[in-house]
Amino acid sequence: MTILMKKIILQLRVLERNIDNWFLISVLFVFSLLRIPSLIEPYWYGDEGIYEVMGMAIRRGRILYQGILDNKPPMLYLIYSVFDGDQFYARLLSLIFGILAVIFIFKLSSLIFKKKLQIYLSTLFFALLFGLPLLEGNIANAENFMLAPIILSAILIIKGIKLNNSKYFLFSGLLLSFAFLTKIVAVFDFFAFLTFALIIRFYNVKFSLIEIKKYCRKMVSGKKILFYDFKNEIILILSFLTPILLSFVYFLAVGALPQYLSAVLSQNVGYVGWGNYFLFPMGLLLIKSSILLIVIILIAIKRKNIGETGVFILLWLSFSIFNALFASRTYLHYILVLIPSLTLFLGYILSSKRLLYFKLFILLFAVILITKNFHFYKKNTAYYKNYVNFVLGKKSVASYQAFFDRNTPRDYDIANFIKLNTKEEDNIFLWSDSAQIYALSGKLPPGRYTVAYHIAFYKNALEETRRDIYNKKPKYIIATKNYSPIVDILRDYNLKFNIDKVKIYERQIQ
Structure with missing residues (x-):
């Protein structure tokens, strides 16, 4: 009887894996179908036009920022340079990165959720939101190349914490650095994961004035502090910073460091300051930063009530909302950075009835905040109709382009x-x-x-x-x-x- 039960359990596990695999394959198929029309879109999107020219210029020997200029870090332009600015191949690579992102969000959901419905719901919504032109997922923008490495980084962080393995933190930091060198807003994902690691490190510690005094005395005396060994967090920070510092060294070597720093840092400061003016430059950003800090403190204080999974998702969601609203601009692709944490939050709502109204309030608040600050692409059905009619020869090239x-x-x-x-x-x-x-x-x-x-x-x-x-x-x-x-x-x-x-x-x- 025992042997029979073991065989039944084994078969059920195989069936469960098969269901998971078929679900993921189906979602990837739908995601790919949603993205296929983007491969033959005409050259029409202004930002992509800039990236294409930047890529062409790099291929023809111009030094980035010194011989050709835009205000993003170098990785996006290097991606376009691989294809000499060819939009089709840039879009194809964006599709591949999107497929990887869907796979990684499925793996991440499987890692933090217990119920299949949570995993499937998060994965499906992520694939739909990222696959449709609703949020400009069809455009080969920086965000499209960031999500896969960021989500994989999240997986590594969680595994690294569970196994107390520094290698996971090392590779997580490198992936986040790649994302940062694609667009600097990835720094908020880095801070979200670092904050999560720190909160989990002190998860079972009772915060009190007495405990803080004890900790400070041990720090001053130089004694080893039990489980307060920050090796993993330090490795995460160093692995994140190293590629960035190497980029400084490279541009210093080619004589373009001032232009690099000006384009990527100082010009973006002015860009952000203009959108966040309230009483003084950056005034609105100061308010948003203060709110984020308060939210982080509340999550840390209530960590036992919301659980480790809740801490991770709520931290990431908070930083992602801050990220999307950081520049106070209404560009639709800014929302893409919010999709992973938001879709995971949908799964988190289904974890239990505990704190259900609180979770629903957060979801409603996030949706209202997004819809008030951004205007979604409304021609989704027309977008696919335009594609089908063009492919079937029912629409002229000029009419297709003018859409x-x-x-x-x-x-x-x-x-x-x-x-x-x-x-x-x-x-x-x-x-x-x-x-x-x-x-x-x-x-x-x-x-x-x-x-x-x-x-x-x-x-x-x-x-x-x-x-x-x-x-x-x-x-x-x-x-x-x-x-x-x-x-x-x-x-x-x-x-x-x-x-x-x-x-x-x-x-x-x-």
């Missing part, structure tokens, strides 16, 4: 004009916010700046661009928007063509 942006057919017309009327050695200059025209035509800007709003925004950028145009002598200057800031540059150019209200100036033969 994404009315200026997209115009950009393709301009790119075709450039390819037909220039040689490989000819330069062009665009007074435009459509950097994708450079990518479509296979050309680079004469200087560091890829779009007009960067030239207008950055200090001394206009004067620098004038010098670059004077030195490179582009054959054509193409203006898709008001060109008053560059009127003096046009002295050596004649208006030759007008395509879709776009003025094309040709350099005078001298």
Whole structure:
């Protein structure tokens, strides 16, 4: 009878694994179907246009930040440089990273949840929110390449804590550093996981004035403090910082460290400060930071009531909400960083009826906060209909392109004009916010700046661009928007063509 029971239990476990595997395969299939239309989208999204030009410039020998400029860390541009700015391959890699993210969220859910419904619900909602264009999951933005390493890092942190194994902390820090070098907001995931590790370390310690005094005396005396050995946390911090410091060393070696620090740090400080102005620059950010700190303290105090899983999810959710609202901008892809913790929180709600109303209140509060600050993409059904009609030949190329942006057919017309009327050695200059025209035509800007709003925004950028145009002598200057800031540059150019209200100036033969 015992042998029979063992066989039955073994078969049930095999069946359970098979159900899990088939569920994951089904979700991955749905996720891939949702993302497939993104692979053939036209070059239309402005930020992607910048990344494409950055990638092309790196492949052609320009030094990042010194020879070509944008305000993100280098990893995203290096990814685009691998494909020489080709959007299809960047989107394909984004799809692969998305598949990995779905697998990792399933593994993470399986690690922290006991009920299958919790695991399945979290995984399914994550796949849908990340797969649909609802939150710009279809765009190969920085966030799309960050989620997989961040979620894997979370898995390693939890395993590292359970096994007290420093190797897990080492690799977790390296993954978070990769995410940070893709976009600096990954620092909030790093702080979330570090805070979690610290709270769990003191999980069974009773916080009191007496205990704090004892701990401080032991620290001063230099005695080893029982379980207060912070080796794992130190390894996490060092492994996170090391690749970042190595990036500083690299840019110092190529003579571009000042430009690197300016682009990635100081310019982003100004960017964040502008959106967070309240009484003074960063005033609103100070308020948000204070609220986050209070929430962290409350989670630490109530850690026994909410449990280790609750501590992890609530910490990550709090930091992720702060992350999404950090810059006080309404760009939709900012919400992508919130998806992992939010979908895990859905599973956490089902863990038990205990604190149910509290959990539902947090969910409602998070949803209201997001919907008040961001406007979701509303053409999801039309997006897939546009794809199907185009694939079936029921829609023209121009009509398909115009669905994404009315200026997209115009950009393709301009790119075709450039390819037909220039040689490989000819330069062009665009007074435009459509950097994708450079990518479509296979050309680079004469200087560091890829779009007009960067030239207008950055200090001394206009004067620098004038010098670059004077030195490179582009054959054509193409203006898709008001060109008053560059009127003096046009002295050596004649208006030759007008395509879709776009003025094309040709350099005078001298």
